[in-house]
Amino acid sequence: MRFLDEFINYMSSVDAAKLFRMFWFFFIFEFFRFFLVEISTIIFWKFDSIFRKKGIADARLSLIKNQPLVSIIVPGRNEGKHIFKLVNSLKEQTYQNFELIVIDDGSDDDTAVICRNLEHRGMINAFYRNDVRGGKASAANLGLRFARGEYIIHFDADCSYDRDAIENILVPFFYNPKIGAVGGNVQVRNYKESLCATLQALEYYDTISIGRITTSELGIYRVISGAFGAFKREALDRLGGWDIGPGLDGDITVKIRKLGYIIHFEPTAVCQTSVPVTFDRLIKQRLRWDKSLIRFRLRKHRDVFFPNDSFKFSNFISFVENVTYNLILNVKWYFYLFDMVFNFTSQLVFIIPMNIVLYTVNNFMKFLVFSPFRDRKNEGITYFLIYIPLMVFYFGYFLRIVRTVAYVQELFFKASYKDSWNPAKSSRQAKALKL
Amino acid sequence: MSLKIVPQSIEIRNNKIEFDNLLFFIVDSNSSVKIEPLIGYDAIIIDAKDADFAKLILKKIRTHYNPEFYLKPVFLINYKESKDPILHNMNDGLIHSYDQLKDIADIAKQIFLKTTQLDYQLVATFEAQMVKKVLNYMFTRDLKTLKPIPDLNSAIGYTYPEISVNFDSTEETQVLEILEWAEKEGIIWPDFYERIYLCNQCNGGFLSYREVCPHCNSxxxxxxxxxxxxxxxxxxxxxxxxxxxxxxxxxxxxxxxxxxxxxxxxxxxxxxxxxxxxxxxxxFFVKAKCISCTQDVEVQYLIPKSINIYKLTKRGRTAAGNGFLSSGKEVEDIFGAISMPVFKTLLHYEIERIKENPEQKSCIAIINTENILELYKKIGKKAEKSVLETIVNLIRENIKPTDFIAFENSSTLYLGIINSEALQAETDLANLKTLIEKLIKNNFNDFDVKINFKVKLLQPFNKSEFQLDELTKELFD
Structure with a gap:
C-alpha cells in the first residue's frame, strides 16, 4: 500500500516534459505509429469505402460474370488429416469455379493415402506428391506448375475459410487491375485453447486485421500470409513462383511489388488458423519468421533501398518502415532501457510500473477504439478485455526478446540456413548463392 | 465297300475292325459327324490327321448325356502333338499304326471292366449330374485329380478337360461353379494352383491391364x-x-x-x-480391359477366382464307383412339388387307402427328360430352377389337385395319380409329354427335349419304395 501511495504521488508530480523524457520511446515511435497513424488511416479507409462501394459492387459483378478459373494450391507436409475438412469447407464457398490442387511435400504419414483417395473420389482435382521432401516453396511451385487457373490462391491445409472468402479475395482484382496479389484476413481459430493462443489472437487482431488495413491503405503492405493469399497467375509466372523460405510469404510479396503490382489486403476475406498453443512452439515459429526480416529485407532484397532501374518509392518506404519498426526500434528499445537504467536509476522502481500502466492503457484504448472497425469478431469484446493487461508483457517483452534473439542469430550466424523447416540440400544451395 | 489291309492281317471293313473280341470303329474325315450310330461299337479310333475334326468327334462323344457314349474308349491315330487340352487329355490312348491295336484293346477292356462296376444312381441337380459324369469318367480311367491346364481357347484361360469338355469354351466359369459345388459337397478338395481375375461383365479371363488417366480413362x-x-x-x-x-x-x-x-x-x-x-x-488408375466384351473394369471390381488342383476325397473316391447322394436342396423348394420323403409318405397313405377300397385305382408315374442336362448346361444354374418350376406349373395345370409331384432330380420326377386307371394315366402322361416338349422347344431355341415316361398301377400289397424302384428300373431298362 505504501508503494502504491508513493507511486501515485510520483506519477502526479511528473509534468508533461518529464513524462515525455521518461517515455519518449513510447510517444515518438509506438503511440505515433501504432495508434495515431493507424487510427487516422482506418478512419480515412472507412470514409473512403463509402466511395468505393459502387466500384466494389461492379467488381463483384464482373467476377461473377467472368467466372475465371481459380487454382487453389495447398502445399504441405503431413497435413493429410486436415484435407478432408478443408475439402468439405470448400463445398460451402459462394465462388465455386476453382480447382483444388494438394501438394504433398514428402509426407511420412498417411497424407498420400488420404489425398489419393480424395482425388479418386473427385473431391480433389489434383494431388501431386514429391516422394522426396523439397521444402514448402518447391511444393507450392509444383502446384503452380500444373495449375490451370487465371488466379492462384495459396491455402494452408489446417485453415478454414469463411464461405465468401474466395469470392471476397478475388473481388479486388476486378476493382483494380493493377493489383497483383491480395492477402486474406487471418484470424485465430483456437484462441480459447490456451493463454498463449489467446494472446496471439489479440496480436492478430492488432497486427493483421488493423495493421494490414493500414499498410495496405498506405501502399506499404509487405506480407501476404501463406495461409490465405491470392495471386494473379501472370505475376507468379513472371517470377517463376516462390523462392526458398523460411519467409517465402514476405519474399513473394516483395517480388510482386518489385514487378510494379499493387498488393492489397482484403479484411472481408476471412481465414481462420490454428496458432501454436504453447510458448515454446510459438518461440520456434517466431524465430523463423523474424529471421526472414534480416535474410530477405536486408540481404536478398537490399536493392530496394538503393536507387536503380526498378526503384519504387512505395517499396522503399515499405522496407524502411519494416526495418525501422522491427529492427532499429528493437535495438533502440534496449538503448531506451539503458537510458532509463543509467539516467533514472533511483526512479526505475516507479518508471517500470508506469511504463506498464501506460502501455496497458494504450492497449485498452486501441482495442476499444479499433473494435468497431473490425469486420468480424470471433468473440465479444469482453472475452479479451481481461487479457489485455498481459499484452504488454507478451508483446512488449516476450516477443521483443524473441525477435532480438532471431536477429542476432541471423545477422551473425545466418541461422535461417540451418532451419530444419527447409531441407538441408536446398538451404546449402541458397546459402552458397546468397539467396 | 472299302477294304484296307493293315499289318498282321488286321482287316478294316467299312471303317470297322474286329480285334480281340472287340469291335472298333474308325472315324475319319470322311465319316459322318453324327455319333449316335457309334453306340454299338466297343471302342472308337479317331483319325486325328484333321485335328479339328477329331476334336469335334471326341467332344461329341464325351459331352453326350448317355454313359454308353461318354465313357466309351476313344483312341487317336495319326495324332500330332496338339496344344488342345481336350484332344490331348480326353482320349484313352494314341496309336501310330494298327499294329498297336493289342495295346489299346487292353485299355478298352480295363475301361469296360470298370464301367460294369459303376452305379448309375440318379442324382438331384445339374451340378450333381455333371459331377457324377466326371466321377464316372475318372473312375473308369483311374484318374485321381482334376488338373487345370492353361488354355488360350478357354474364356478364363484355364481348362479342366474332364469337366470342361461338357461346356463351350465361353462357359468355363460354369466349370468353376461346379467344382466349387463339388468341393462344398466334400467330393473333392482343393490344392491352390493359381489365382485368376475375371471380368465382372462376362466372366472373361483375358484382360489387358493398363495404366489409365484418372480423368478420362485413356x-x-x-x-x-x-x-x-x-x-x-x-x-x-x-x-x-x-x-x-x-x-x-x-x-x-x-x-x-x-x-x-x-x-x-x-x-x-x-x-x-x-x-x-x-x-x-x-x-494413374489401373484398369483391366476385357478382350471378350471390351468392358473396361477397375481392378478392384474384377472377380477373383482360385484355380485349384482338385483331388478326390474319400467320399469322392467312393462316389466315383458307387455313386452318391447330393443334398439336392435345389429341387426341394420348387413350388408345386413336394420332397421325395413326403412323396413316399403320401404314397404309403394312398396304398393303405386303396388296400381298404380295392375298387379304387391309383397310379404312379415317372417322367425323365433324357437330354435336359444339355439344356441346363446352356442356360445356367439360375435358369435351371425356373425351367423346373415352369414344368411343374404345366403339369399341375393338367393333373388333378389331389395328384402329387416330387423331383428325384432335375431331370426325373415322380407323379402320384389318384383315382385313375392305368390306361387313363398313360393317356394323360402322353399328353403331358407333348406339352413339355412343346414348352421347351418354344422357349429354348427349338431345343428338342427327349422325354420318357412310365406309368404303373399302384399295387395295394407292395411297399411304396419297392414300387418306385420297380417303376424306375422299367423306365431305364
Whole structure:
C-alpha cells in the first residue's frame, strides 16, 4: 500500500516534459505509429469505402460474370488429416469455379493415402506428391506448375475459410487491375485453447486485421500470409513462383511489388488458423519468421533501398518502415532501457510500473477504439478485455526478446540456413548463392 | 465297300475292325459327324490327321448325356502333338499304326471292366449330374485329380478337360461353379494352383491391364521425371529443363544449368501427362480391359477366382464307383412339388387307402427328360430352377389337385395319380409329354427335349419304395 501511495504521488508530480523524457520511446515511435497513424488511416479507409462501394459492387459483378478459373494450391507436409475438412469447407464457398490442387511435400504419414483417395473420389482435382521432401516453396511451385487457373490462391491445409472468402479475395482484382496479389484476413481459430493462443489472437487482431488495413491503405503492405493469399497467375509466372523460405510469404510479396503490382489486403476475406498453443512452439515459429526480416529485407532484397532501374518509392518506404519498426526500434528499445537504467536509476522502481500502466492503457484504448472497425469478431469484446493487461508483457517483452534473439542469430550466424523447416540440400544451395 | 489291309492281317471293313473280341470303329474325315450310330461299337479310333475334326468327334462323344457314349474308349491315330487340352487329355490312348491295336484293346477292356462296376444312381441337380459324369469318367480311367491346364481357347484361360469338355469354351466359369459345388459337397478338395481375375461383365479371363488417366480413362499418356532445382525451388517436368539447342538441362526460372543430381537438383517423383485430355496426374488408375466384351473394369471390381488342383476325397473316391447322394436342396423348394420323403409318405397313405377300397385305382408315374442336362448346361444354374418350376406349373395345370409331384432330380420326377386307371394315366402322361416338349422347344431355341415316361398301377400289397424302384428300373431298362 505504501508503494502504491508513493507511486501515485510520483506519477502526479511528473509534468508533461518529464513524462515525455521518461517515455519518449513510447510517444515518438509506438503511440505515433501504432495508434495515431493507424487510427487516422482506418478512419480515412472507412470514409473512403463509402466511395468505393459502387466500384466494389461492379467488381463483384464482373467476377461473377467472368467466372475465371481459380487454382487453389495447398502445399504441405503431413497435413493429410486436415484435407478432408478443408475439402468439405470448400463445398460451402459462394465462388465455386476453382480447382483444388494438394501438394504433398514428402509426407511420412498417411497424407498420400488420404489425398489419393480424395482425388479418386473427385473431391480433389489434383494431388501431386514429391516422394522426396523439397521444402514448402518447391511444393507450392509444383502446384503452380500444373495449375490451370487465371488466379492462384495459396491455402494452408489446417485453415478454414469463411464461405465468401474466395469470392471476397478475388473481388479486388476486378476493382483494380493493377493489383497483383491480395492477402486474406487471418484470424485465430483456437484462441480459447490456451493463454498463449489467446494472446496471439489479440496480436492478430492488432497486427493483421488493423495493421494490414493500414499498410495496405498506405501502399506499404509487405506480407501476404501463406495461409490465405491470392495471386494473379501472370505475376507468379513472371517470377517463376516462390523462392526458398523460411519467409517465402514476405519474399513473394516483395517480388510482386518489385514487378510494379499493387498488393492489397482484403479484411472481408476471412481465414481462420490454428496458432501454436504453447510458448515454446510459438518461440520456434517466431524465430523463423523474424529471421526472414534480416535474410530477405536486408540481404536478398537490399536493392530496394538503393536507387536503380526498378526503384519504387512505395517499396522503399515499405522496407524502411519494416526495418525501422522491427529492427532499429528493437535495438533502440534496449538503448531506451539503458537510458532509463543509467539516467533514472533511483526512479526505475516507479518508471517500470508506469511504463506498464501506460502501455496497458494504450492497449485498452486501441482495442476499444479499433473494435468497431473490425469486420468480424470471433468473440465479444469482453472475452479479451481481461487479457489485455498481459499484452504488454507478451508483446512488449516476450516477443521483443524473441525477435532480438532471431536477429542476432541471423545477422551473425545466418541461422535461417540451418532451419530444419527447409531441407538441408536446398538451404546449402541458397546459402552458397546468397539467396 | 472299302477294304484296307493293315499289318498282321488286321482287316478294316467299312471303317470297322474286329480285334480281340472287340469291335472298333474308325472315324475319319470322311465319316459322318453324327455319333449316335457309334453306340454299338466297343471302342472308337479317331483319325486325328484333321485335328479339328477329331476334336469335334471326341467332344461329341464325351459331352453326350448317355454313359454308353461318354465313357466309351476313344483312341487317336495319326495324332500330332496338339496344344488342345481336350484332344490331348480326353482320349484313352494314341496309336501310330494298327499294329498297336493289342495295346489299346487292353485299355478298352480295363475301361469296360470298370464301367460294369459303376452305379448309375440318379442324382438331384445339374451340378450333381455333371459331377457324377466326371466321377464316372475318372473312375473308369483311374484318374485321381482334376488338373487345370492353361488354355488360350478357354474364356478364363484355364481348362479342366474332364469337366470342361461338357461346356463351350465361353462357359468355363460354369466349370468353376461346379467344382466349387463339388468341393462344398466334400467330393473333392482343393490344392491352390493359381489365382485368376475375371471380368465382372462376362466372366472373361483375358484382360489387358493398363495404366489409365484418372480423368478420362485413356491409356494414351506419357511419363516424365519431375525435377526440383534446389537454388530457386522451381519444380517441373524434365521437359521444362531441356535445352532446345543441346542436351544440357537449364532451369526455366533462374536460367542456371543443372549440374549434379543430389547437389543442385533432384528428381522427387514422376508426372504423367494424358495425351487425350491434356491433364497431368501422378496416380494413374489401373484398369483391366476385357478382350471378350471390351468392358473396361477397375481392378478392384474384377472377380477373383482360385484355380485349384482338385483331388478326390474319400467320399469322392467312393462316389466315383458307387455313386452318391447330393443334398439336392435345389429341387426341394420348387413350388408345386413336394420332397421325395413326403412323396413316399403320401404314397404309403394312398396304398393303405386303396388296400381298404380295392375298387379304387391309383397310379404312379415317372417322367425323365433324357437330354435336359444339355439344356441346363446352356442356360445356367439360375435358369435351371425356373425351367423346373415352369414344368411343374404345366403339369399341375393338367393333373388333378389331389395328384402329387416330387423331383428325384432335375431331370426325373415322380407323379402320384389318384383315382385313375392305368390306361387313363398313360393317356394323360402322353399328353403331358407333348406339352413339355412343346414348352421347351418354344422357349429354348427349338431345343428338342427327349422325354420318357412310365406309368404303373399302384399295387395295394407292395411297399411304396419297392414300387418306385420297380417303376424306375422299367423306365431305364
Amino acid at each position: 491409356s494414351n499418356s506419357s511419363a516424365q521425371d519431375l525435377v526440383h532445382h534446389f537454388p530457386c525451388a522451381y519444380i517441373g517436368p524434365l521437359s521444362d529443363f531441356r535445352n532446345t539447342i543441346d542436351n544440357s538441362l537449364t532451369c526455366p526460372k533462374c536460367n542456371k544449368a543443372l549440374r549434379h543430381i543430389g547437389v543442385d537438383y533432384d528428381k522427387p517423383s514422376i508426372i504423367h501427362h494424358c495425351n487425350n485430355c491434356d491433364k497431368n496426374f501422378q496416380d
